[in-house]
Structures are given as C-alpha cells and as structure tokens.
Amino acid sequence: MGVIALDRLEVRLGGRTVLNGLTGELRGHAVGLLGPNGAGKSTLINTLLGFHEPSGGNAKVLGLDARTDRMRIRQSVGYMPENDSFIGNMSGVRFVRYMAELSGLPPAAALERAHEALFYVGLGEVRYRKISTYSLGMKQLIKLAQALAHGPKLLILDEPTNGLDPTARQRMVQLIKDIRKEGSMHMLISSHLLRDIDETCDEVLILNKGRIAAISNIEEERRSHRNFIEMEMTGNTEAFAGKMQAIGCECARFAGGRVKVVMPDALSQRDLYMAASETGAEIRRIQTRRDSLEDIFLRAMEYEGQARPSQPQAVAAGMKG
C-alpha cells in the first residue's frame, strides 16, 4: 500500500480547476512534491488534510480516504504549513504541548513530548520564550516541532526552507535527513527548490498546472542515466538533436543552446562530434555528469508543455518521462 494514492483526483476552487485528474501512487519514504508556483502543490496538501473537498476522484493517505476519514488522517499526520502559523502569545513549549494535546496525547505525555520535540529541533534553550519573539528560522523550527510532537506516521512539510538563510536552511535539511534516516515516519515535502528535494527525498511527484507531470524515483532515475552528457552548442541544434535520435540517443534541447543527451553504451563521444559536424552544429562546451533532479524536473515540464498544444511548444524530444 502506498503512502498516498491518488485516483483521478480533481479539485475545483473558486470556479477554477486547480488539480485535474491526478492519478498515481507514492510509496517512497520521503516524497518530494515539486512544481512551479501555482502548480497545485499546496492545494494537493490541503486536499490530503481535508481542508478542500475533492470535486472528483479520490485521494487516500495511509490507506484512509481523504473525503471520509479526515479526522483519522489528521491523527496520523504532522503538518508544517508554509506560512507563519502559530500563536505568538504562547511560549514555545506551551504551543507545542497544546498542539500535541489536540492530536490526542494526554496532558502529561504532551508536555514531555513538547520538551523533547523542542530539544530535537534545536529550540530547547528558547522553549520558554514567547513565539512572537522568535526569529524566522526559529518559527520554521517550532512548526516542525509541533508537527513531530505527537509522533505522526506521515510528516507533511510545506516549503520547510522558505525564507531561511543558508545556515538555517542547512540545519532544516539536516533535520529532515535525520528524520528520514530514523525511518519511523514517511514524509511528503513540498518545495519549489529542487536542491531541497534532491537532498532529502527518494521519490518525487512533479506537478504542473494542476496535472501530474511526472512521478519518479530519484535514485532509479540517476542510476538509469549514467552516461549523461550536457552540452552548450551553437548552430543548427535542431538538426543535431534529430541526428542523435536517429542513431539511438535520447536528446533534449533547452534554452541558450543547451542540449542534453543520453547515449546508449554502444556509442561514444566521437559520435557526438561526428553528428555535430554533419549537421552544422558547434559544440562549445561538453560535460559528462549524472542525471540531476533538475533534469528530471525540466524534462517533466517540457513534456507537460508538449502534451498541450495551447502551451508554448517544448523543444524536448525523445527522452523518456
């Protein structure tokens, strides 16, 4: 059973279709939710939490129906919202205890867990201070602490590194890695920062304009694209891409003359130069590297563009999604 299962999920808000026919199953231990702004990431999270009613299809979280089992889902989920969301008039420990009690912990256990959670995220020394006096990084951490305190089975983090300076971001990423390594809970991490997802997740769901652009196992993707070449080219790159596909490569073109090629083992870099020579293209820079999440993301975006003729035509060709 997947952590999250979507079956033709459709959500309409304010007369607009925000999520359109999402179908897929997420099984990863840490699932990244990627997409440009407005792709529907937060709407999907809100729907999973029962804040929005699906207008079609359904979604299951930990095997529970998001439409009918809202309370049981919320019991099993820890949620860290994207924006500031706390009670500034309360001390850190009181706030986390309050949230833990709302999740069903008895008062004494809630207090104990609140202290532990605050120490765990690194707010132990400031736990008696009012939250309104916390810095932005501390506010992010206390949202994480309250999401962890009741020991959820699924932790949903909506833009956890939002607004953090590099040090605080690294600290948050390390915390997420530690939680993942501990292994007792699944995570769904929404972000538009590829690097965050790349560092913390093993599976990624990419949304674009309310549709699933890709569901991908990041590790498998990396393994399958070892012979991956990135080039900067001038000249007739379109013909070059066509030529490379003709000889069995997967090839995608991006803005600024960037071309990415995945070559079969039988071919070598010499074939690249020959193809460039034959098609009148010039290779200005060439780099062999592993596939990155950025590539998976860009490819998904390109394919999404190709799928809809009304959108600007994508230039990617031949690469698998």
Next chain:
Amino acid sequence: MSVFEHDYRPYDGPTTPLRTRPLVLARYGLSEAWGSKITVGLAVLALLPCVVDLVLMYLADNPVAKMLVVGGSKVLEINEKFFFGVLETQCWFALVLAAWIAPRLISFDLGDNALPILLSHPVSRFGYVLGKFIALALSLSYVTWIPLLVLFVYQCYASPVPWAMSHLGIAFGLVAGAAVWIVVLSLIGLAVSSWVKWRVIATGAMFAVIFVPAGIGGIASAILRTKWGLLLNVPVVMSELWQRLIGAPDVFRGKMDLPMPAIVGVLIAASLACVAVLNARIRAREVVRG
C-alpha cells in the same frame, strides 16, 4: 525523542478520544482568557453587585437588622422583581466580560494565522468553535447563573417564612434567562471576534453590534409608529424575556408588549447569523474566487 539524547522516538502511548478534543481548546481558551489581570478585575467587579444583593437579602431576612437599618419599610422585599433586577445587572456585566474575553479567544488565533495549524489536527471547525464557545460560556457562567443561584439558595435558607417551594420558578428563570443570554452573547462574541482580527476593535464592535441596532430599531419605531422596531433592541428584547421567565411584574407593559414568538425568533435569527459568520470565517484556508 529524548531530551538528553536529542533523537527522535515514535509515540506509542495512549491517546484521548476524538470527542474530547474540543475540551482541549476550551481548557486552553479558559487559560488564555483568565491569564489577563483585566479579566480577573472585571470578574471581581461583576461580583460586587452580588455582594450588595447578598447584604440586602440578609437585611430583608433578618427582622432585627431590617428594623435597625430601614425601619418598617417594604423596600427590601425579596421577590421576582428583586431577582429580575439582579439577573439584569449580572447579565450586563456578562456583556462587558464577553466583550473582553471573546476577542482573546479567537483574535489571537486569527491574528497569527494559527487556524491552518490548529485545524490540521484532529479537530473539526465545529469542534474548534465548540471549544471556544465552552470557554466563553463557562467564563460568563461565573458572573451570571452561578452567583444568581447562590443568591437564590441563600434566600431559600435565610428566609424566615417557607419561601423556596413557592418561588422555584425564579430559580428556573434565573438559569434559563442567563443561559439564553450566555448562548446569544457567546455566539455574537465569537462571530465578531472572528470577523475583526484586532482585539481592541473587536471589543468595541461587540458593543456596537448590541447597541447600534437598538438605536436603528428605536428610530424605525418612532418614524413608523410601530413597536416592531424594538425587536432590534437587544436590551429590551432580553429584558422582556427575563421578565417573563422569572415571572416578574410587567414593568414595560403597554409600552411594547412584544409577543414571545417574536422575541424567540429574533434571538434565533441573531444566533443563526452568528453561526453563518463563524462558518464563513473559521476556515483553515480561504478560497479566492476568480
């Protein structure tokens, strides 16, 4: 998790039943409300009339004390009219207390955008409002039906003649009248606080919601020469209701004489309007149309 090891451990202990979660909100709400010295000050102030009433009851029930202080006057007769006056006084103190407490219960949550995080826990929007309602209703009980019942019980005990059995209707009227006022006041307080994020303005808005329609109703009544405008006058409507519930003499008779169904209808309509406001405002996420 462990404070010493700073690592994470899952929670596998017992959990409380889902139906008790609004009580958590109520408990924290009460704590928030009564954590203010102003709340305590107002509550003490609200009990002062009860102390005065208690002294008056003592004088009325003690022939020697009565003779010494007021002579043979019948001013200190303890009856329906006396308790109607006490109820009215306490209920208006309850308005002041509600205007101070209600914004503290909700405005903090709205001001800091705490609703998404609160409602992401296993508590529904109804549960949230119920929890806050319980906190406010309990706070208002402290200055309304509880001290009033104490006064009634004291009168039953101190009266030199058999009094209790023939005046049980007063006890019912006190509890029922205060309960209706608490429900209406709590709903108005929560609705206004959910609408106005700023606490001070919300406090002022509560008085405005009670008294501005009264003024409009009075103007309408004067212009149209009808009594129905008085239905917008909450103080008058409630006085009529309390008077009938306690069985006090009709002090307003002939001036308005609003029918009971109309009074009940107005109160139900006001309550439903408040529920509609709460339904619109207490949401984890707002949906922007367009």
